[in-house]
Amino acid sequence: MTLALEILATVIMLTVALGIYRIERGPTGTDRMLSAMLFGTSGVALTLVLGELTGLHGLRDMALVFALLGALTAVAFVKRAWGADD
Amino acid sequence: MPWQTVIDVITYALFAASGFFFLAGSVGLVRFPDVYTRLHALTKSDNLGLGLASTGLALQSGSWIVAAKLLLIWMIVIVAGATACYLVANSARNSGIEPWTGGDR
């Protein structure tokens, strides 16, 4: 099971890293925000998997926090930095 | 086949599927031509990937309350993700980003 979790973690890590390519490329600010949003989901998953892996069950709270706050960045982007793209 | 092994096998499958969807989401994010299509990739696959991974983890934990908590997390992610998705798409529309309709790619 550990190995499966480790592989899953690495894969998720890889996907998030892939998402960074989108920030690099853009072309609009909105495109870049997508990567931040990607983390809202992948980060939760990564946290949960790592939490299971390390036996730190308290990390479920951290996943909860990620989930709760994940949208905040997008909201802030839309409400405060809107138009701050290319 | 002992019960635990069954669970483990199911978990492996769930994890594999989860990894697949995460990967697909990211590939979509990279490959899709415009903001709106990328948003599709992001919201659908990743939420599905998270759901599958959570299910796997819930199975492994073998505790209802933990499963409930994981479900709660997933639900929150879905609600937040859908809203964020709407907001971003909306702002993209408002800022005049025209959807890609094929052709120039």
Next chain:
Amino acid sequence: MSTYLVYTAGGVLLYALGTYGLLARPHLIHKVISANFMGSGVFLILIGLGNRSPESGPDPVPQAMVLTGIVVTVALTALGLAIVKRYYTATGLDNLDDKPSAGGDR
């Protein structure tokens, strides 16, 4: 290559990168970001090096220090951004070199 060393090395690189950014990037927000990178680099070094005790697990003292450090960094970041914004309102500049725009946000 042990885990702690990977993160510590990353921390050192991050710190150096932050230093460079803080000194060399003219845009004020870049400077704020750079300072944050420096902070994160230091935190990585602190906790990375605190992870060298195989029998007793990670050292809690660096963790406490880093928690304090994070709070302080947040405070500094908020203050920095507030000053940058006021400065921009007052002068229309986003750098300290009197250049109209130090690279800007295009």
Next chain:
Amino acid sequence: MTAWLPMLVPAIAGIATFALGKSRGRARNVVNLAAAAISIALVARLVVHAYNGTVISSTIPMLPGLGLGMSADLLGLLFATVATVLWGVTLVYAIGYMDHATDRARFFGFFALCIAAANGVALADDPLSLFIFYEILSLTTYPLVVHTGTPEALAAGRKYLFYALGGGAALLVGVAWLAVIAGQTPFTPGGALAAVSDRTAELRVIFALLVAGFGVKAALMPLHGWLPGAMVAPAPVSSLLHAVAVVKAGVFGIIRLVNELYGPELATSLGVATPLAILAAVSIIIASVIALRQDDFKRRLAYSTIAQLSYITLGTALCSPLAAAGALAHLAHHAVMKITMFFTAGSVYETLHVKKVSQMPGLARRMPLTMASFAVAAFALAGIPPLVGFASKWMLGVGSAQSGSVWALIVYVSSGALALGYMVPILTSALREGDHTPARGAESDPRMLWPIVTVGVLTVVLGLTAGLPGSPVHWAMTAIAPSFGGWTP
């Protein structure tokens, strides 16, 4: 505590003057005159004690291992007496002179502080204390030099500061170095450095530093540059400070240095006295020659001052008892003579706006009393007996001959001749017929006239009484004797 009072009373008067502000002129005059009277009384009391052999002293701790000490010995009291008495006289003159000037509170305040500092210099018990008051003196003089606020006054002030602070810096290093190698070294007749006399190299450097420090105020060439320019200050300032307190503080420092810090013996054996003497001799000749060619009245007096101060330095540097005593006596005598002259210069300027020797024709008739006093002082300065300058010059000459320095005697004699050379033309110019109409009634404001007459008379009286006990000459010999191991004249 008593030893502090001659310094503290003028200081308090100065602060009180500031506190009274610019409007309360009468109160200010009362305070200052009263302070002067009290100071004179205090000094007199101390003199009586000192003559009876009890030296009142007191030290308070200040720096680690070092204290701030005051000691009312005869040597110091001579300078203190000169400063205090002439302060009283000058105050009267200044009240008249400054009648219409602005910022009088500031003027009189710093004036009193200057005297406080001068008394501090006089009674300081050790190099550190001396240095401290010496620097205070520099500082409190600056506002007086720039008092008029004109550009030339500011330039002169700048120059003055440049020299004074440079000298102060040299002095600081010298005094600190001395403290590092010898600790607290209270002035002792005959020398206080016996314990460390083997560190010759350091002691030579320190001597040079200290001479450089005191030499600035003593206007020892080439450190004299500030003095002629500083004459732009109001006349009372020039008279008191540049003829009495400030420059005398410099030579007094040299006297303390040679006689009571190093001691004549050590100074001779280190070989530092002779270069000092030569420097002083050169200063005398050059300054006298320059004085000959000055048309500006006060400038001529200034160069005369430079020459006369070097008399004292030379006499001290000869390390001969009689010359040293003569130098000390000349310190007092020159003060009386020079103050008369500066009073005259100020009076002439304030009343008739005469600044140059060439504008003087007719002056003798216009201001006979003033010019008579000036004439007496001028002859005294040239060393004409029985006036006051004669006695000290005689001692200096004889002393230099006794010490085997015949060249010094020649310097003294020739400069006496030069003094006549630059003083007599002033008198002849004043006696000539000119456009100044004779005065009806008072020649100038009586508050200016009478101080001049007083010091003029003093010039004569002190000359006549030079042989009596208590006269500056006797006093100087008594004060100097211990430095030369019980020498009796």
Next chain:
Amino acid sequence: MGDRRRFPALLPLLASGGVLAFVGRAVLALPPTASGLAVEMRDGAKASGIKNVVTAVLLDFRGYDTLLEIAVLMLATVAVLSLREDPAALSRRIAGRAGPVLGALTRTLAPLMILVAGHLVWVGSSEPGGAFQGGAVLGAAGILMVLSGYAQPAWAGRRMVRWVLTVGLLAFIGVALYPMLGGGSLLQYPDESRKNLILFIEILLTLSIGASILSLFLASASATAGGERP
């Protein structure tokens, strides 16, 4: 900071390169195992009865650091408040309510955030969590409410908000001073009430930290941006 007209970024490059070499050498010179103060701290934490060692270090052993850290946060808040523009101008700019989608999100998430913040404080003594984490979530809830128009920037300077901002620090100081009455030193909690006092402080601190983070945002959310442009 460096002359970038003629030597672009040469000085910074040297500085960071120097740091890299210098620190790298120092890190590599370290022995691969060391325990620092971990053992002492764990033993100490056992004695103090707080299961989460990090929390024990933060609020007990090095509580003084935390006191000052809270002061830093409050100070930064005061600082940002002092830098804010005219409050009247602010509320003119930021008006208007959220739309239905964002509003629904806020209405759903904000109460949940409060729950989670409370939970983080509660578990802080045994699990990861604590006042700062809770406060951060609380602050985020506040920010979300600001962004969706449920909270007004003009509140930033209000007396009520000031009180909330301060109450944590004041309580902390009070608890820190309290042992002095009995002859103890600053922050020397009495053994019998240690846990409760820490929980008490943490709860109030969470409120203050949340208010701080919200105020940091409120006070600086100053000018036109996003949907609020004129």
Next chain:
Amino acid sequence: MMGIFDILLVGTLLWIAFGSLNENKLFKSVVMFIIFGLFMAIAWIRLGSPDVALAEAAIGAGATGALMLDAVGHLRSRATPYPTGHESRESDDG
């Protein structure tokens, strides 16, 4: 396996940091920075510091991002005035 994960994570961190600074587009830098904070939180988990991770997550995903984006919005607001054409179409959400 986790060795790969660690190196991937640290490499990504450095990549993000470098990308954030090696960039003149302010908004990109800021987004990179926000992502950076989230990756740091993961790094803390790997270093066995869940408390720090939680703090970093809470602050990185919440306050810092919002503050940064607000600052970007502010700095953009005057440098290039917004086109005014959108107002009529604007819904209250965006």
Next chain:
Amino acid sequence: MNVLAQSPGLLVAVPLAGAAISFVAGRRRAPHVAITTALVVLTLAVALAVHVLDGGPFRYQVGGWGAPLGIDLVADGAAALFLVLTAIVGLVVTLYATAYFRTDDETAYGHGLFWTLWLFMWTSLNALFLTGDVFNVYVCLELVGISAVTLVTIGGGAEALRAGARYLFASMLGAMTYLLGVALLYAATGQLDMDVLRTTLVADTTAATGLALMIAALVLKTALVPAHFWLPAAHGSAPSPVSAVLSSLVVKGSYFVILRLMLDVMPAGYLPGVDIVLGVLGSAAIVWGSVQALLQTRIKQLVAYSTVAQIGYLFLVFPLARHGADVLTLALTGVLVHALSHGLAKGSLFLGAGSLMTRFGHDRIADMAGAARSAPALTFGVALAGVTMMGLPPSGGFGAKWLLVSAALASGEWWWAVVLVIGGLLAAAYMFRLLSVLLVDAPTELHASKGDIRTEWLPLALALGAVLLVLAIPLVSDLAAASNVLIHAGVTP
């Protein structure tokens, strides 16, 4: 409750509580809170000094744990001196600020939050002077930094904001570098308490690197040349009471930590050459700062550059410390006296400059003629402060210069004395450049408006304090003898 023994804890807690209360008290009542706090803190600082004089240095265990588990505060003679200095300058600045910041504009001066920020700064300074823990120093430094930066910007205006931003980034760079140093030091030694470090520190690359980084960071925070680039703008464009505090106290805070690290924590020669480098940089600061001050045309810039120069003196103690206990005693007492006298005099100068600027409505030195007549007390205060700056007797500055010159001469390294003398002369040059303008005669009707009694006389009071400090030197040297630096160096008082 034994106030004397509890004074270290109270010296931090009281101003912190004051800061919090002043925040909730609101704009009108905050000044009263600040004045009350100032009086209490002054009392506490004096109490601490008395306690140290009576019984020598003592440690105060916060939380009762004791090092290495907890954090200890260290109350020794040097700390007591800085605390008392802070309290005195703090009280005067507080009183001055009640006049200076009086306005009806609600939003002026940071919405009336000056008081809170100032009390926070005071807290952090007290904490910095007392702390015995290297990580706690970091927190304190950040507190100082944030409050200082904000106070610089509190007057508003582009110049102040620009200076504040520059200051902030310098401060960030310093803080992060310091923390990196702490990280390495902790990794190498596993200790954070300075006293434990002192007894356990052994030769070690990592620990040495850490300490070197810490010192470099503190040097940046102290604005020693060439890390002074942020100071003149920050100190020059802040409101005057703030400038006074920054120049007279804040730079001393980080300097004090350097002093502790260099002379107390590290064994002699632990970082070879660093003491010389610091001395040389100090000398460079003296010359460069003074020359720059001489070239300034605006009054506060002049005073700010003077700070750059005066900071240099403080660093001469390090090369001198290698020459045995006697020289160390002289040099340490010298820098302590210098820190005190500079603190008082620079406070006076900045407050005086503020009053002059209010009076004239501008800050150009050249156009300040006639000040001596329209504001004699003020001019006198500036002059007295100048006397101390120059190191002329009778003033605290003289005592400091004397002690340092003596130490230099006693060590045999006379060139430091030359630097000191040159510094004094240059100080005289720039101070008299200012004074000579103030003394110039000029029509006074233009600016004859009466200043508030506080803005006229408080600068003079501080300057008088700086001058009269010369009489307190025995007391200072007693306290210096009760400092850990000297006690651990084996000096018996």
Next chain:
Amino acid sequence: MSETPTTITPRERLRRLPGRAVGMLLVWFVVTEADIPSLVIGVPIALAAATLSVALQPRSLSGVYLPGAIRFARFFAVNSVLGGIDVAFRALGPRMRLAPAIVHYPLRISGSFPRVFFANTISMLPGTLSSRLTDDTVEVHVLDCTRPVIEDLAKVEERVADLFGAQLSPHEGGGVL
């Protein structure tokens, strides 16, 4: 689409509080993973959260219809998986089969919350993404306009209406942008 400005009395708010508080307490229970002692602080916090909830959303959450909810959940789960698979294959396919378009869908469902719910649901389902919600229409971005989008959306709308126990008027049709 603003809410009707009917005032809600404090009494009404108070009446909603217990229900919300119970709900919150339930969430608390889940969040703390059934930690009983935590109720000491959980009860007041749940009350606080409920108070905030009521303050933000004083209106009743318009009674969810339970059988509808179950039907909706099943529908959502299946379609969400389908949505994921759909996008995944489009993304990973060698030639991305994309034919995006903007569709305006006239809303039939009423009430603020159901409409938002509908818009969010659209975003989570295969090939659709709501991008603007106005008073009477929802603007939807579709990945593949070759599919019968309007019909799909109508089906979703029905499910959502079912969830809230509401009836829908017959459809008048929408259009592709």
